[in-house]
Amino acid sequence: MFKVNQHDGKQVLLKDFSRECRPAVSPLKNSYYHGVCPTPLSGKTIGQMLDRAADQGVSHVIFKVPDYNQEITLGDLLCRTRAAAKGFIAMGLQKGDVVMLSGMADMESIVLYYAAVYIGLVLFQPCMRSPLEKYLPKAMQTDPSVVFLGPEVLPVLKEEVEKIWESSPTNRSKTLKDIICTGTNKHNFSQYSEFLKQGETVSDVALNDITSRVSTEDIAYIVATSGSSGEAKHVCQSHFYAVNFAKFANTRRNPYQKCDVIGTRNPTTDDIQFFLSVTQAVYNWREITMIIMSSKVEFYQDDITCLLECIQTYRMTWYSGYPFELVKMFDSPSLQNYDISSLRGVIITAYMISPDFKQRLKQYFPDTSDAYGSSEAIVSMTSATLSSQTQQMESVGYPFPHAEVIGNWRRDPRDIGIMDATGHIRLLGRKEECVVFKHSGDKVYPSLILDTANKHEAVKEAKVVGIQDNHIGHEICLFVQLHPEAVLTEKELEEYFIKELLFLECPTEYFILDAMPRVGSRGKVHIQRLKEIAIERLEGR
Numbered sequence: 452m453f454k455v456n457q458h459d460g461k462q463v464l465l466k467d468f469s470r471e472c473r474p475a476v477s478p479l480k481n482s483y484y485h486g487v488c489p490t491p492l493s494g495k496t497i498g499q500m501l502d503r504a505a506d507q508g509v510s511h512v513i514f515k516v517p518d519y520n521q522e523i524t525l526g527d528l529l530c531r532t533r534a535a536a537k538g539f540i541a542m543g544l545q546k547g548d549v550v551m552l553s554g555m556a557d558m559e560s561i562v563l564y565y566a567a568v569y570i571g572l573v574l575f576q577p578c579m580r581s582p583l584e585k586y587l588p589k590a591m592q593t594d595p596s597v598v599f600l601g602p603e604v605l606p607v608l609k610e611e612v613e614k615i616w617e618s619s620p621t622n623r624s625k626t627l628k629d630i631i632c633t634g635t636n637k638h639n640f641s642q643y644s645e646f647l648k649q650g651e652t653v654s655d656v657a658l659n660d661i662t663s664r665v666s667t668e669d670i671a672y673i674v675a676t677s678g679s680s681g682e683a684k685h686v687c688q689s690h691f692y693a694v695n696f697a698k699f700a701n702t703r704r705n706p707y708q709k710c711d712v713i714g715t716r717n718p719t720t721d722d723i724q725f726f727l728s729v730t731q732a733v734y735n736w737r738e739i740t741m742i743i744m745s746s747k748v749e750f751y752q753d754d755i756t757c758l759l760e761c762i763q764t765y766r767m768t769w770y771s772g773y774p775f776e777l778v779k780m781f782d783s784p785s786l787q788n789y790d791i792s793s794l795r796g797v798i799i800t801a802y803m804i805s806p807d808f809k810q811r812l813k814q815y816f817p818d819t820s821d822a823y824g825s826s827e828a829i830v831s832m833t834s835a836t837l838s839s840q841t842q843q844m845e846s847v848g849y850p851f852p853h854a855e856v857i858g859n860w861r862r863d864p865r866d867i868g869i870m871d872a873t874g875h876i877r878l879l880g881r882k883e884e885c886v887v888f889k890h891s892g893d894k895v896y897p898s899l900i901l902d903t904a905n906k907h908e909a910v911k912e913a914k915v916v917g918i919q920d921n922h923i924g925h926e927i928c929l930f931v932q933l934h935p936e937a938v939l940t941e942k943e944l945e946e947y948f949i950k951e952l953l954f955l956e957c958p959t960e961y962f963i964l965d966a967m968p969r970v971g972s973r974g975k976v977h978i979q980r981l982k983e984i985a986i987e988r989l990e991g992r
Contacts, residue, residue, distance in 0.1 A: 486874075488852035493698050496665045496690040497730060498569040500697075504736045505529035511736055514729070516717075516743045517761065519557040525736060528565065535566035537650030537658055542628055544596050546571035546664065549626075549673070551595035553579055554604025556717040556746050559633050559643075561729055563599060568672070568690065570658070571665040575673040575685075576718045576725070579608055587611055593673055593685060594626040599643075602634030603719050603746060613639065667691040674723050676825065688726070688828065695853035696727065696829065697734035703834040703848070704769070704796070704820050705738060712793075713769040714742045714761060720749055727829070728771055742767060748776075755779045759789040766793040769818075774799045777812060778911065782934060796835065798822055806844050807906060813843070823847030823876065830854045831876055842875045849874035900929060900958055903951050907944070909937035912967055915958065916981050918989065928985040929958035932967050939963065962988060 495503070504513075509526035516522070523531075539550070550567045552560060552574070560576070567574040577590045587608065600609060616630050617639070633643040670687045705711060715728035732741040742765050747757040758776065761767065777797060780786060796818030799809070812819045817835070821843065824830035833848040842848075847868075868878040878898070897915035904913035911934045917925040929948075933939055941961045948957045968980040 486850035486852040486854055490699075490852065492691075492853055493694045493734075494667060495694055496568070496667055496669070497565070497671055497693055498662055498665060500694055500730075500734055501525075501529055501532065501565055501569070504733050508736050512740055513732055513736055514558065514561055514741050514743060515765070516556070516558050517765070518743075518745045521558040523558055523561070525733070528562065528733075531562045532565040532569055533655075533658060534647055534650055535562055536569045536662075537653035538646045539566065539570060539572060539597075539650075540653045540658065540661060541649040542597065542646075544570075544572055544628070546661075546669070547573060548596040549573045549575055549593050551590065551593065551598045552576040552718070553598065553600055553608060554719060555599065555601030555633065556603050556719045556743070557601065557633075558743075559599075560601065560718050560725070561743075564672070564726070564729060565733075569665075570661045571669050573670045573673060573687070574726075575675075576722045577675045578718070578720065578722055579605055583607055583611060590675070591615070596626050596628050598627070598630045600630065600632045600634070600640065601719075604634070616640075665690070667694070672726050674726065676723070686825075686828070692828070692853065693726070693730045694734060696851065697731040699851045699853065700727075700822075700829070700832060701731055701735040701738070703832050703837065704798070704818075705735075706834060706836045708738055709768075710738055710740075711768045712740050712742060712765055713771060714744050714758075714765070714767045715771045716748065717743045717746060719746050720744075724771055748772075755783045756785045756789075759783070759785060759791060762791045762794055763789045768793055768795050770794060770797045772797065774808075775912070778808070781811070796820065806902065809844055821847050823878070828854070833875075838875065842871075842873075846871075846875040846877045848876065850876075895927070895956065899952070899956060900927075900948075903948060904929060904931055904944075906951075907939070907947060909933050909939040911937075912976075914967065914976055914978070914981060916978060916985055918982060918985050926960055926985070926989060927958045928960040928962060928981075928989075930962045930964055930967070930981055930984075932964050960985065960989065 493500075505525040505528065509524065511525050512522050513525050513528060514521075514523050544550075550563065550572050552563060553576070555563070555576070564574050564576075575590070575593050575595065577586065579586055579590070583605070598612060600612065612630060616627070629646075630640045631643055631646050632640040667690045669690055671690045671693050673685050673687055676684055676686060713728070713732070716724045718725040728741060732739045742761065744761060745757055748761070755776065758770075758772075759780065762770065777799070794816055796816050797812065797820075799812065799819060799821050800823065809819075809821070820835060821833040822829045823832070829851075831848040831850045831854075833843050833846065835843075838846070838848065868876050870876050900915050901913050904910050910931050912932045914930045916928050916930070918928060919925055929944075931939075931944065941963050944961045944963065945957075948961075962985065964984075968977040968984070969975060970977040970980070
């Protein structure tokens, strides 16, 4: 079915995906919601997806890496993918073996991703942060068969990996066959050129035979997520998830089927965005040219000019980033110096912004979409045309048809929300953040407190935690970080809340921090550390 929709003053013909995903009819025993749809799910592997795209769009420029002055067509991507895949075969790697990358922000990161999954290997490209003694051992627990070190690898990481390689077999992973350097090699590592040369001994027939054995249920890549606990977890995603996410996410993001220039983070600053984005780009190649952003576009950098410059230079129409980057963008004094009028949409995530800021984003970028799910697996998303304005403002979207919204393994569900008749989910808060006021024992979710805090012009970010007390239930502690140069005392913040909310709705404690404690490669707020700070301050009173 098709329908006509008004966009930019023109009528455009759209596929009718309005019931692409709907609530399941029968009660579910193992999940809260199962996305079902009349649109067939894809049964292709990532390699088959690339084969098809390259056959149909051989000369289409699909990726650009400005930092390295690189670009690649689909035809060239397939050619280089097959060459690198042969290199893996020549090394003796077998289906399911892990390929680990570090410090790779150039085109080779994309080539090696597609080469690995093309023959059923599993790619792992963790973001390495300090302290390295914490992240490296955890990364090596994936038992990689080969490690590739790129031009942006941390020098200290090179040294640590070299120690691992030169250690006795008993201290080294039994699976590790080689360490290969794609950049300048000042250590005793193998050369990337030699890796490719060895692959020339493998025939096309042998390669095609191996690719034919790859299944959609096979694991394509591993991502490391720390959540807010600080304890890294390794999560696997299959070819089935990656390809179908690419299919349906693009339907909701771009129902107009317009040609887009999309900016996304490179894997040295965010591995999860990278995998999702480069798969989506190839699946939807007719509509996408993807810009791999500079490593200067970083979580911890307050200077947003590099992002602004890239949007202006490449006339980016979409950016797959994070809400706090957009907050920095609006607050930056440099914003007026750049023309970012080409940007019509961004992806935002559920927990980091208020409805008011969503509305502000919509005014500047009308096709903005909201996405929800754990960092490693987005499960729902709004649509610019298929979600109502209220649903876009108040919900985190409706589940993808290839996904189920479920609880954590052997744990109670962490997120609490409600769902309307169309499947749109409105989050109320994290279960562990559901706290009890000492005055009457009423349960209060943090969303009202957070929305109120974020409305204050001085507040840059806010979080709520509950501290258990045997006598009163919980202390409700609000933490806020102020905008640069903003002035606000904890007493003034308390007075603001008293004016805005009923007495029972207000926090019991107010804390202003210079900066939120963060953890993990994606810089999430460290909830456990906030609780420790709250306990320390409460005990000191």
